[in-house]
Amino acid sequence: MCRALGLAEPERVRLITLVSEAGSSLLGAAGLSAEFAFRLSAPGPDRLEVRFGWAEEREPSAEIMAASRRLLDLCAHDRHRLVLGQNLPGPRSAEDLSARVQEELAALRGTDMSEELRNQNRELLAALEEARAQQEELQRLNQELEETNTGVMALYKELSNELEETNRGVVALYADLEDRSRQLRLASAAKTRFWANVSHELRSPVNAVIALAQLLLAADADPLTGEQHRQVSLIASSGNTLLALVEELLDTAKAESGRLEPQLVETDLRTVLYQLRGTLSTAAGEGVELDIEDVPFPGRFTTDEVMLTRILRNVLSNGLKFTAAGSVRLTIRGEERADGLWAVFTVTDTGVGIPEDQLDRVFEEFYQVRGAHQRGRSGTGLGLPYARRLSELLGGRLTLTSRVGSGTRVVIELPADPPAQGRPGTLGEGPLLRSVVIIDDDPDFVRTLGPVLDKLAEHTTEVTDSSQALRMIRTTMPDAVLVDLAMPAPDGYQVLQQIAAVPALSQVPVLVLTSTDQDTLDRSRLTRARAVLSKTHLTPERLAAALDVVRPDREPRPSPGADTGADTGTETDTGIA
Known part of the structure; x- marks a missing residue:
């Protein structure tokens, strides 16, 4: 039957063996019968089943039941019934199965049962031999x-040892790199401090030289001879050049430390270009034409005017310096982009050009291209790095292309309306304040700041002796006080303390003006100050923004001479640090 139904030899041997063992264990039971059937089940596979039944209380052996459950597809048992089954391969019709089984059984009529048993034994031996061969193969595979x-x-052990050794090397290398990185950071910080300190120390005397030269050249000054006028003009020009270099050094140091912030105002590009044309026209050598396009910009343009001027001046100066014949040309155009209107400044020259392998290095600080670029041309190597850094601070970018012998092309792209952060307020018509007191022991700085304060306030009181500061403030009751920090005793910190001790002065806003690096200030002693501003590039707009645009029509202050309390006290101010 198993052969007729197509069961494979392993399944056939398992079913025959277990059915024979089950029948032997039940042999002799009352009413014992055995029924062979094949069952066609639509939801599941077709199956050959052997169904034993008996009348008395009797159980097949536990070993047979355990083996049947493990080796056959079906083993069902109750008190008087046992069903063993094996799934058949492939779906077939009932008629086909019956015909095949009947044919097989008909061939068995008259067969010697001992011969059949020998055939089954041979099949069993063949199955055992195959199982032994498989076991040997399994043993061989297990050994392999x-x-x-x-x-x-x-x-794995070797690789683990190598990895562990590599890890130890990596840890040592990382520690060495960390140490070197720390040393580089310290060196960079020291370099930045050196730049800032040197620039700060140079700026004051240079400002004094320029201011004195301007006084000598003023229209209302004593007349100078032609030679004297030429020499003083040379002093002023050299002083302005030196001041520009000092400012670049200081701004580069500030930019590296993240302290350089643009002051965004609406800018008249034609005025900027006019100033550049006047400043750089004398720098063009014989046979070199400086062409600065004078085309109105198509819309409002907001930027830091000082930074923009320095960017364009550095790029144009570079072009003039390295162009022996031909032209240096600046063009401007507006370009609408997805994020708004942009200004695109393009500077092209017909100079010596830059080798391709040096295009990235020209943006390294203090680096200068060797060869023809150094012959008879002075420079610090800060121009292009400084211009690129300022372009990025203004929210734009600077790119450069060049070929040796064919000149250089520099493109500066800046947003025409950058975010309003850091943008100072506007003054409007006329001064905003009635009076301002400025306390500073440097008369040259006070004189230089005079025109700025004239646009901010109707009246300015200058105090160069800080010991008289509190008395002058209480006498004039100004709308604002500007105070320097670095002064002979009492210094700016002490003046702030004196002002904070007078209750009647609690509403007077105080601004600190300093040329000292703001990272070195003692902020805990500046709580009385509304803001701390650098002395560089002070404008009426910056002062007005720091003072929150205090207008003269606000609540009246106590009149001069009114009782303002004692010179000392314990009440402190609630001003903004």
Whole structure:
């Protein structure tokens, strides 16, 4: 029947063996019967089933039941019934199965049962031989696997040792790199401090030289001879050049430390270009034409005017310096982009050009291209790095292309309306304040700041002796006080303390003006100050913004001479640090 139904030899041997063992264990039971059937089940596979039944209380052996459940597809049992089954391969019709079984059984009529038993034994031996061969193959594979595992474990151990050694080297290298990185950071910080300190120390005397030269050249000054006028003009020009270099050094140091912030105002590009044309026209050598396009910009343009001027001046100066014949040309155009209107400044020259392998290095600070670029041309190597850094601070970018012998092309792209952060307020018509007191022991700085304060306030009181500061403030009751920090005793910190001790002065806004690096200030002693501003590039707009645009029509202050309390006290101010 198993052969007729197409069962494979392993399944056939399992079913025949277990059915024979089950029948032997039940032999002799009252009413014992055995029924062979094949069952066609639509939801599941077709199956050959052998169904035993008996009348008395009797159980097949536990070993047969356990083996049947493990080796056959079906083993069902209750007190008087046992069903063993094996799934049949492939779906077939009931008629086909019946015909095949009937044909097989008809061939068995008259067959010697001992011969059939010998056939079954031969099949069983063949199955056992096959199982033994499979077991030997399995043992061989297990041995190979064990040998492979041994090799893998040895390789793993070797790789683990190498990895551990590599990790130790990496940790040591990382520690060395960290140490070197710390040293580089310290060196960079020291370099930045050096630049800032040197620039700060140079700026004051240079400002004094320029101011004195301007006084000598003023229309209302004593007349000078032609030679004297030429020499003083040379002093003023050299002083302005030196001041520009000092400002570049200081701004570069500030930019590296993240303290340089643009002051955004609406800018008249034609005025900027006019100033550049006047400043750089004398720098063009014989046979070199400076062409600065004078085309109105198509819309409002907001930027830091000082930074923009320095960017364009540096790029144009570079072009003039390295162009022996031909032209240096600046063009401007507006370009609408997805994020708004942009201004695109393009500077082209017909100079010596830059080798391709040097295009990236020209943006390294203090680096200068060797060869023809150095012959008879002075410079610090800060121009292009400084211009690119300022372009990025203004929210734009600077790119450069060049070929040796064919000139250089520099493109500066800036947003026409950058975010309003850091943008100072506007003054409007006329001064905003009635009076301002400025306390500073540097008369040259006070004189230089005079025109700025004239646009901010109707009246300015200058105090160069800080010991008289509190008396002058209480006498004039100004709308604002500007105070320097670095002064002979009492210094700016002490003046702030004196002002904070007078209750009647609690509403007077105080601004600190300083040329000292703001990172070195003692902020805990500046709580009385509304803001701390650098002395560089002070404008009426910056002062007005720091003072929150205090207008003269606000609540009246106590009149001069009114009782303002004692010179000392314990009440402190609630001003903004």
